[in-house]
Amino acid sequence: MELGITTGLGKQRSKTETLSGGAVLARMLAAEGVDTVFGIIDGTYFGLYSSFEANGIRLVTPRHETSAVHMAGAYARATGKLGVCIASNGPGVANALPGVAVEQGEGNRVLLITSSRRTGITHPDRGGTYQQFDHVAVTRPMCKWAESARAHDRIAELAREAFRKSWAGRPGVVHLDVPEDLMNGKGPAPAFHEPGAYRRATPLAVDDDLVTRAADLLVEGSHPLVHAGSGVLHAGASAELERVAEILRAPVTTSWAARGAIREDSELAVPMVHVELNNTVRNEADVVLLIGTRVGETDWWGK
Known part of the structure; x- marks a missing residue:
């Protein structure tokens, strides 16, 4: 018998429900009020962008990843929401770096989600891996926070931390990297919560x-x-x-x-x-x- 569990978003889920890592992220983005994501897609995060439509999120595709980061920054400044952009492993992430530097300097609230090669060949890297470098090691000095998920059950936890860091203090860029096997592979669905359960959802009161x-x-x-x-x-x-x-x-x-x-x-x-x-x-x-x-x-x- 399957047991129904009420999540923090008021939805019923089964104990046996499974979701791809990308589907987990898409649902959490929707809960954060994100309705638009900017980026150039490829198969390494099919689990993410294939879940956008079901969660009311549209994908806007520029011609270059740097443009995607800037579009997310402009979106954040114009709407007051979190701007979200995506970049695929290796060259895609490298192309996004100039945008990360600028949007961090400008203080625009941006979440960069990147894919990376599957965990079995990159943690640690065997060497000579196709289109692979340590994304987080490069972005961490450039932004407010950067981390890579190493297991499916860490994706929701790290996404919450990314949102929390993004909305705390001066706005800037946060970066969450998810290997392709976790982004596209399925695992047990986590508990989903309203944003106010894991980050401040109202402005700080003045003294x-x-x-x-x-x-x-x-x-x-x-x-x-x-x-x-x-x-x-x-x-x-x-x-x-x-x-x-x-x-x-x-x-x-x-x-x-x-x-x-x-x-x-x-x-x-x-x-x-x-x-x-x-x-x-x-x-x-x-x-x-x-x-x-x-x-x-x-x-x-x-x-």
Whole structure:
């Protein structure tokens, strides 16, 4: 007799239900609200893309894997969702690397799912394996998190960790690599959960006392300045930025990546192309409100 088990998504599954690793990922992507995936397909992740339609996910195919990563980054920025792209083992992953570097630098929330050669010949690699290199070893220094599943029953666990890392802290790229035999081969279906069961699903609450202290400093300053980074664009907070600047009557400078965070025809905007004026305004400020910025090299590291 088969026993029915209620999953975290409110669906019944049988104890004997089996799914390919790709089908597991597709169902979890759908639960995360992903409706579009970008990438160039091949047989190594047939189990993944063959499960897209049943989970309401469409596949958009570019001409190059770098483009797929950038499309996922643009999707993430435009929708506020997780951007997802795929790349196949070896050359496909190599082609994706420039996109990974850029999207990580831009702070776009992207999940890269890659396939790799079957576990029996790559862990450890016998040498001379066709279209094979250690994908994770290459991407790990370039992104927020990277890991490879080595067993079918680890796929759901590592996918949850990828989602958790993706939504924590500054947005960037996370990478999950799944060998082709696990991607396409079937195993026992895992328990599926709503995203809120394994990651934060609501924004962090602000500390009212700290907000009050910051407001007092700005109001008491003689020459307050607001400096905005690309986090303002990610949050869709341009209107709020401009309102704060108007209340303070404070000039607004931006990082290079945040151009457009405030209307450049605003009387309070100091467009970043006017380098000397930016330097003057920043040097004269006695209190600065930094919003959504790391204050990097192009901001003179805050000097």
